[in-house]
Every structure is written in C-alpha cells, then in structure tokens.
Amino acid sequence: MYESVILRTVARVMMPLLLLLAAFMLLRGHNLPGGGFIGGLLASAAIIMQIIAFGPTFARKVIRVGYLNMAAFGVFFGAFWGLPALFFNLPYMDAFWINDPIPGIGKIGTPVLFDVGVFLAVIGVTTRVALLLAEEPELFPMYVQAETEELS
Amino acid sequence: MANHLFLPLVSLMIGAALAVLFGRQRWLARGIVVGSVLFHLVYSLRLLWVVAEHGRQVSQAGGWLAPFGITFVADGASAIMLAVASLLTLMTVLYSFASLDEGYERYFYYPLLLLLLLGVSGAFMTGDLFNLYVWFEVLLLASFGLITLGGTRAQLEGGLKYVVLNLFGSIAFLIGCGLVYGVVGTLNMAHIAERMQTIQQPGIMTAIACVFLFAFGSKAAILPLFFWLPTSYHTPPVAVTAIFSGLLTKVGAYSLYRLLGTVMQNELIHLAPWILTIAWLTMLVGVFGAMAQMNVRRILSFHIVSQIGYSVMGLGLASSLGLAAGLLFTAHVMIVKTALFFIGGAAEQIYGTGDIKKMGGLARREPALAIFWFLGIISLAGLPPMSGFFGKLALLQAGVTQGAWLVTSVATLTGILTLFSMLKIWNEVFWKKSYADVSKLPRVSPGLLLPGALLVIVSLALGLGASVLVDYTTVAGMQLFDQAGYIQSVCGLDGCEAVFQTAIR
Numbered sequence: 001m002y003e004s005v006i007l008r009t010v011a012r013v014m015m016p017l018l019l020l021l022a023a024f025m026l027l028r029g030h031n032l033p034g035g036g037f038i039g040g041l042l043a044s045a046a047i048i049m050q051i052i053a054f055g056p057t058f059a060r061k062v063i064r065v066g067y068l069n070m071a072a073f074g075v076f077f078g079a080f081w082g083l084p085a086l087f088f089n090l091p092y093m094d095a096f097w098i099n100d101p102i103p104g105i106g107k108i109g110t111p112v113l114f115d116v117g118v119f120l121a122v123i124g125v126t127t128r129v130a131l132l133l134a135e136e137p138e139l140f141p142m143y144v145q146a147e148t149e150e151l152s
Numbered sequence: 153m154a155n156h157l158f159l160p161l162v163s164l165m166i167g168a169a170l171a172v173l174f175g176r177q178r179w180l181a182r183g184i185v186v187g188s189v190l191f192h193l194v195y196s197l198r199l200l201w202v203v204a205e206h207g208r209q210v211s212q213a214g215g216w217l218a219p220f221g222i223t224f225v226a227d228g229a230s231a232i233m234l235a236v237a238s239l240l241t242l243m244t245v246l247y248s249f250a251s252l253d254e255g256y257e258r259y260f261y262y263p264l265l266l267l268l269l270l271g272v273s274g275a276f277m278t279g280d281l282f283n284l285y286v287w288f289e290v291l292l293l294a295s296f297g298l299i300t301l302g303g304t305r306a307q308l309e310g311g312l313k314y315v316v317l318n319l320f321g322s323i324a325f326l327i328g329c330g331l332v333y334g335v336v337g338t339l340n341m342a343h344i345a346e347r348m349q350t351i352q353q354p355g356i357m358t359a360i361a362c363v364f365l366f367a368f369g370s371k372a373a374i375l376p377l378f379f380w381l382p383t384s385y386h387t388p389p390v391a392v393t394a395i396f397s398g399l400l401t402k403v404g405a406y407s408l409y410r411l412l413g414t415v416m417q418n419e420l421i422h423l424a425p426w427i428l429t430i431a432w433l434t435m436l437v438g439v440f441g442a443m444a445q446m447n448v449r450r451i452l453s454f455h456i457v458s459q460i461g462y463s464v465m466g467l468g469l470a471s472s473l474g475l476a477a478g479l480l481f482t483a484h485v486m487i488v489k490t491a492l493f494f495i496g497g498a499a500e501q502i503y504g505t506g507d508i509k510k511m512g513g514l515a516r517r518e519p520a521l522a523i524f525w526f527l528g529i530i531s532l533a534g535l536p537p538m539s540g541f542f543g544k545l546a547l548l549q550a551g552v553t554q555g556a557w558l559v560t561s562v563a564t565l566t567g568i569l570t571l572f573s574m575l576k577i578w579n580e581v582f583w584k585k586s587y588a589d590v591s592k593l594p595r596v597s598p599g600l601l602l603p604g605a606l607l608v609i610v611s612l613a614l615g616l617g618a619s620v621l622v623d624y625t626t627v628a629g630m631q632l633f634d635q636a637g638y639i640q641s642v643c644g645l646d647g648c649e650a651v652f653q654t655a656i657r
Contacts, residue, residue, distance in 0.1 A: 076169035092158035
C-alpha cells in the first residue's frame with residue numbers, strides 16, 4: 001500500500017478506463033495487434049493498481065473473484081474451444097466463424113472464444129501472483145517481525 | 153492426417169483445469185484426475201496399435217501446413233513412450249491416494265501431476281524444435297511445483313539445486329534453438345533435417361549438436377551433468393520421486409534420440425565415439441555412487457544415473473538396431489524403476505526412515521512386499537525372465553554386432569554391480585533381523601503395495617511376451633532412424649522445401 005493522494009485519484013479514474021481498454025483489446029485482437037494475452041495484462045494492471053494504491057484487502061473487497069478459479073476456468077475455456085473442429089474431422093484448433101459481424105463487437109468465432117479463455121487465465125494468474133506478493137507480510141508475519149527486530 | 157493426436161493433451165489440460173476448479177469437492181476432483189489419465193492411457197494404447205498398423209501419424213494444429221504451423225508426429229518410439237508414461241502416471245495417482253495426506257491435495261498436487269504428464273506427452277509427440285522447448289518448460293514448471301510441495305527445509309534445498317541446474321539446461325536448449333534458426337532458418341524438425349543436407353559449413357552443425365547434447369544431457373543426467381539428481385530426488389514424497397524417476401530423465405533421453413537420431417543423423421555419426429564414452433562412464437559412475445549410499449531412495453537415485461548410461465549407449469551405437477535396443481531398455485527401466493521406488497517407498501513409510509541400517513526384518517513381516525521387491529531387482533539387474541534381461545540382451549547384441557567392445561563389456565559389468573548394490577538393500581531392509589521389534593510396525597496397506605506390484609507384473613509380462621515388444625521396438629527403431637521417411641510423412645512426398653517454396657511464391 002502506498003499512501004498518496006495523487007496515486008489514489010489516478011487509480012480511481014484509471015480503473016474503468018483500463019478495463020474498457022482491456023475489453024477493446026480482447027475483441028480486436030484476432031486480426032489486429034491485441035488479443036487475449038494483452039487484454040488480460042491490461043485488465044490485471046487495473047486491478048494491480050488498486051492493490052498498490054489502496055492495499056490488497058481493499059482490492060479483494062472491490063472485485064470479489066477467486067483469481068485461481070478464474071485462471072483454471074480460463075484454461076478450461078480456451079482448451080475447450082479448440083475441440084469442435086475434431087467433430088468435423090479437422091485438426092484441433094481449426095477455426096469456425098459466424099458469417100455476419102455483430103455490430104459493435106465484430107466477427108465472432110472460436111478463436112475469439114479461445115482468446116476469452118486466455119484473457120481470463122492471464123488476469124487470474126498475474127493478479128493472483130501480485131496479491132500473494134502484496135499479502136506476504138500478512139501471510140508470513142513471523143519472518144517480517146524477525147527481520148524488523150534484527151534491523152532495529 | 154490424424155487429427156486425434158491432440159486429444160490426450162487436451163484431456164489432460166481440461167482435467168487439470170477442472171480439478172483446480174472443483175478442488176473443494178475432493179472425490180469429484182479425484183475422479184476427474186483419474187478419468188483424464190485413464191483416457192490418456194486408453195488413447196495411447198490405441199495409438200500403439202494404430203501406429204503399428206498404419207505407420208506414422210501426423211497432425212497439423214489449426215490446419216497450418218508443416219514447415220509453418222505446429223506439427224505433431226507419433227511414430228513407434230513416441231507411442232511406446234506415451235503408453236508407458238501414462239501407465240506410470242496412473243499408478244502414481246493411485247499410490248498418492250494411499251500415501252499422501254490431504255494437505256497436498258489442497259495445494260493442487262494432482263493438477264500438477266496432470267500438467268507434468270501433459271508436458272511429457274507433448275515432448276514425446278511434437279515435431280517442432282521450439283515447441284519441444286515449450287513442452288519442456290511445461291513439465292519443468294510442474295516438476296518445480298511437485299518437488300517443493302510440502303515446503304520442508306530439505307525439500308527447498310533440493311528443489312533449489314534442481315531448479316538452478318535445470319535452468320542451465322533450458323538456457324542451453326534455447327541457445328541451440330536460436331542457433332538452428334539462425335543457420336537453417338526453420339524450426340520444424342523435418343525441415344531442419346532437410347535443409348541440413350545442403351548446408352555449406354558442416355562445422356556449425358556439429359557445434360549445435362554439442363549444445364543440444366549438453367542441454368538434453370543435463371536433463372537426462374549423463375555423466376558430468378548428473379549431480380543435481382541424487383541431491384534432490386530423495387527429498388520430496390515417494391510418489392513424486394517415483395514419477396520423476398520414471399519420466400523426467402527419460403524425456404531428456406528421448407529428446408536426444410529424436411533430435412540426434414532422426415534430425416541430425418550426420419552429427420550423431422560424428423559424435424558417436426564420444427557419446428559411447430559418456431555412456432560407459434555414466435553407467436560406472438552411477439553404480440559406484442550407489443554403492444557408497446546408505447539410504448534406499450539415494451541408492452535408487454544413483455541407479456537412475458547408471459541406467460541412463462544404457463539409454464545413451466543405444467544412441468551412441470548410431471544405428472536403427474542400437475536405437476531400437478535403447479528404446480526397449482528405456483521403456484523397461486521406466487516401469488521397473490518406478491516400481492522399485494514405490495516398493496522401497498512403502499518400506500520407508502513403514503519404518504519412518506529411509507536409512508537402511510535402521511531397517512530390517514521385512515521379509516518375515518511383509519512377504520508380498522519382499523517378493524515384489526526381489527522380482528523388481530532381478531528385472532533391474534537384467535536376469536530372465538524379467539523384461540530387464542531382454543532390454544540388456546538387445547543392447548549387448550547391438551553392441552557386439554557393431555564391435556563396440558568397451559561399452560559392451562562395461563555394460564555387462566554394470567549389470568553385475570547393479571545386482572550387488574540392489575542385494576545390499578535386499579539384505580539390509582528385508583533379510584537381516586531387525587534390531588527393533590518388527591511386530592509393532594504398521595502393516596503395509598494394499599494401496600501402497602498394489603501400484604508397485606502391478607508394475608512389476610507388467611515387467612514380468614513384458615519379459616514373458618518379449619517377442620512382441622522386441623518386434624515393436626525394432627520397427628520403432630527403424631522409423632526413428634529413417635530420416636527421409638520422417639520428412640515425407642510430415643511434409644508430403646516432395647519434402648518441406650517444396651511446400652515452403654510454393655507458399656512464399
């Protein structure tokens with residue numbers, strides 16, 4: 001946690017913007033720069049900014065998600081959408097697309113759904129790692145105590 | 153086209169993800185884990201049959217043609233390795249049900265096991281050099297988790313050595329990939345093999361082959377690079393050590409077979425005398441190291457090193473005969489080594505220590521355990537009718553046929569020394585009278601005994617039905633050494649260069 005009015009104000013403003021940008025990146029990603037991985041990193045940046053500005057407890061309270069389950073679900077979801085091709089005797093991961101693009105979202109097909117899986121997995125893993133690092137003093141209080149005693 | 157080649161990998165990945173999601177419902181998670189490994193086993197047994205019937209199976213991910221996309225190839229060698237790996241993982245899962253406490257389950261032990269098998273199966277089947285690197289990373293990450301799960305001081309110490317030294321191997325692997333891409337401009341194995349035939353400077357390919365020999369050699373624990381293995385393998389729970397001994401070093405050996413045996417054959421023939429020297433030195437140093445040890449799992453760990461020497465000997469003979477014999481031996485030793493770790497681990501669990509001086513009297517107390525241990529060590533030492541006899545016989549025959557007298561005689565000597573060192577465990581743990589009162593010890597549960605016993609029975613069955621196995625590995629060895637056939641099945645009859653040229657035009 002970092003007590004700074006500037007950082008907290010910026011974090012508050014940036015969170016919805018970053019999440020929107022993440023969704024935008026995710027959806028444009030299949031044929032243009034972007035995609036599930038980059039979108040996921042942007043979304044987790046939004047959450048990690050909350051962790052830095054307001055502390056891990058607050059961040060957990062604002063977005064109540066089990067990040068590990070989210071990552072696992074992402075892996076499942078991504079792996080799953082390669083499977084339909086097998087039923088049509090095509091190689092794994094062969095793509096299916098709908099014919100007409102949905103206005104505002106664009107063309108949807110199995111690669112986009114795969115990207116959603118990657119998106120969830122990346123958010124889950126990076127945020128979980130950041131949370132563990134931020135919560136380390138709370139999870140292992142005795143080490144920190146021993147160290148501060150040594151220092152003083 | 154065999155589009156089903158991705159199925160075992162997808163089943164493991166989905167299984168791992170679901171097992172994390174449903175981690176709270178213990179029995180459901182266990183069911184998912186067993187289910188996905190069972191699917192993998194059934195699939196790979198069927199693959200054994202399909203490959204024998206129809207030859208190599210090739211699949212291109214997403215339908216991208218060979219030198220561009222990611223290729224999966226299954227030939228005899230990959231099918232055998234895949235089947236053995238999934239059998240061992242299934243047994244390890246069953247053994248873990250009986251031997252591990254719930255804490256491991258809460259920290260994702262079973263999903264990690266699935267990911268380990270995922271990385272191993274990917275490495276067995278991939279036809280792309282960089283993809284091979286990725287699968288290695290998958291299996292290494294899973295193994296880093298498995299070796300430190302539990303977090304005792306000894307585990308963290310062993311885990312640190314394991315991680316650091318494996319990272320050196322990975323870096324060498326990555327450097328090798330970069331060099332290959334710089335020199336021949338492709339990472340598809342078939343395409344590399346094709347372009348290497350027309351390369352102008354032959355010296356650089358020898359250098360690259362040496363980099364890969366270092367990289368895979370450090371994973372496989374050959375002579376100067378084996379020291380990480382005995383210092384780390386006895387620290388995690390028995391089930392983890394057992395599956396590591398069955399899979400990890402063998403993936404390194406298999407990758408050497410695939411890369412030097414199929415892709416860089418000319419370099420293999422250059423390097424063959426050196427590889428044979430490494431092979432007999434590895435055998436001897438491993439077995440002598442085992443003699444000095446007084447801990448069940450440490451002794452077995454040094455024997456892993458010694459057995460890797462035999463696998464490398466099959467490679468060093470640089471012929472389809474040698475590769476076939478090496479494959480036969482590797483498949484046998486994966487099964488038997490894991491079985492011995494299971495049984496030795498069960499004895500260790502009964503006594504609460506792995507120090508063989510403090511153990512004893514188990515032959516009276518647990519006759520079933522003792523019988524299976526005895527059959528296991530006979531198989532490891534290479535006495536008939538177990539599978540070890542035929543594994544070593546094939547290697548020695550190949551060695552004698554090709555006049556590699558030194559390595560052949562050392563291999564024979566190592567067999568005797570192996571028996572000697574295994575009998576040390578037999579005498580101390582099972583035969584001698586115990587100092588303490590044996591009757592107060594806990595009995596071995598069927599869950600601890602059965603996985604090891606089953607694997608020993610498999611070894612016996614493979615020994616009794618050796619002709620089938622020998623025929624299969626002979627074909628697999630020929631497929632492995634058949635570079636032109638490999639290129640044709642991956643890229644079509646005209647080869648990869650033709651596909652490449654048509655595409656860029």
